[in-house]
Amino acid sequence: MKKKTIAIDMDGVLADIEAHLIAYYNKEHGTAITKDSIQGFSEEEAFKEKAILHGILNQENFFRTLPVMADAVESLLVLQENYELFIVSAATQFPISLSEKVAWLGEHFPFIKWENIILCGSKNIINTDYMIDDHSKNLDYCMGKPIMFTAFHNINQTHHLRVNNWKEVVDVLEKTL
Amino acid sequence: MKKKTIAIDMDGVLADIEAHLIAYYNKEHGTAITKDSIQGFSEEEAFKEKAILHGILNQENFFRTLPVMADAVESLLVLQENYELFIVSAATQFPISLSEKVAWLGEHFPFIKWENIILCGSKNIINTDYMIDDHSKNLDYCMGKPIMFTAFHNINQTHHLRVNNWKEVVDVLEKTL
Numbered sequence: 001m002k003k004k005t006i007a008i009d010m011d012g013v014l015a016d017i018e019a020h021l022i023a024y025y026n027k028e029h030g031t032a033i034t035k036d037s038i039q040g041f042s043e044e045e046a047f048k049e050k051a052i053l054h055g056i057l058n059q060e061n062f063f064r065t066l067p068v069m070a071d072a073v074e075s076l077l078v079l080q081e082n083y084e085l086f087i088v089s090a091a092t093q094f095p096i097s098l099s100e101k102v103a104w105l106g107e108h109f110p111f112i113k114w115e116n117i118i119l120c121g122s123k124n125i126i127n128t129d130y131m132i133d134d135h136s137k138n139l140d141y142c143m144g145k146p147i148m149f150t151a152f153h154n155i156n157q158t159h160h161l162r163v164n165n166w167k168e169v170v171d172v173l174e175k176t177l
Numbered sequence: 178m179k180k181k182t183i184a185i186d187m188d189g190v191l192a193d194i195e196a197h198l199i200a201y202y203n204k205e206h207g208t209a210i211t212k213d214s215i216q217g218f219s220e221e222e223a224f225k226e227k228a229i230l231h232g233i234l235n236q237e238n239f240f241r242t243l244p245v246m247a248d249a250v251e252s253l254l255v256l257q258e259n260y261e262l263f264i265v266s267a268a269t270q271f272p273i274s275l276s277e278k279v280a281w282l283g284e285h286f287p288f289i290k291w292e293n294i295i296l297c298g299s300k301n302i303i304n305t306d307y308m309i310d311d312h313s314k315n316l317d318y319c320m321g322k323p324i325m326f327t328a329f330h331n332i333n334q335t336h337h338l339r340v341n342n343w344k345e346v347v348d349v350l351e352k353t354l
Contacts, residue, residue, distance in 0.1 A: 121294055
């Protein structure tokens with residue numbers, strides 16, 4: 001039987017972009033943002049200086065050095081026994097990130113084949129049975145079942161099934177089998 | 178009304194990869210392949226030395242300098258009046274190509290936004306109303322209506338609607354409105 005498919009986001013889901021971005025932003029802008037201080041803020045509210053934010057996201061090695069989200073590797077290894085996994089990351093806005101994201105996946109998730117990596121802009125034409133993402137803009141219109149991965153900017157949104165960490169993702173998806 | 182969507186391939190469809198590849202391959206391998214000599218061959222039959230082929234496809238500037246397919250720019254400008262266009266290119270196998278493909282599109286098709294660029298591996302989870310591609314492996318399983326763009330390796334395949342050039346693409350798609 002054909003396995004069901006899952007589209008898995010990178011930033012904020014496989015990659016722990018939050019702490020990394022806060023550290024870079026504080027250093028470049030002289031702010032004292034902390035994880036706690038931005039809970040419930042939109043990304044635009046949390047990182048107000050768009051030019052600085054875009055400068056960071058266009059910097060070499062920013063995406064290449066992101067830490068892996070806790071339990072993500074072990075969880076994908078479990079999930080791929082029963083699902084076909086696609087990594088679907090919005091990346092074309094920041095061209096430097098493209099090859100860095102493929103290299104990052106190769107280092108931390110070597111069991112994900114190049115065939116299953118999708119670097120895109122809009123996720124509107126992605127059709128998988130499930131989509132795990134931290135952004136409403138992707139989940140609201142996805143063709144499969146949306147699963148919202150908790151991030152500072154989505155904690156007040158209640159219209160999608162929420163998971164707070166990778167252990168909860170595995171619990172939810174193994175239960176649906 | 179929401180516009181119908183088209184997934185448009187790059188290599189062999191928007192970009193004229195054939196002549197470029199023949200020139201590189203002949204130079205590196207000392208062969209005398211011509212466009213005529215490979216008609217009806219598979220890519221593996223036409224470019225037998227896989228290591229040389231992959232070396233070329235992993236070379237800096239190969240994808241960045243591809244010529245634009247005849248009439249492609251004008252045709253996309255016409256089509257985007259009535260369709261939402263997504264550029265969907267298998268690219269993650271060759272990481273160097275990723276940012277080069279985005280830059281190439283920016284130069285030749287500046288009216289295509291980053292949101293509408295998808296660099297992928299398999300195209301199995303792409304869901305658009307139409308897919309224009311030169312490869313059966315992409316068209317055979319696509320979710321929308323497949324349109325085969327003529328290339329040396331597909332001339333003997335008859336199971337998809339065929340177009341031989343961009344003028345024919347526009348004819349076909351403007352008629353279906």
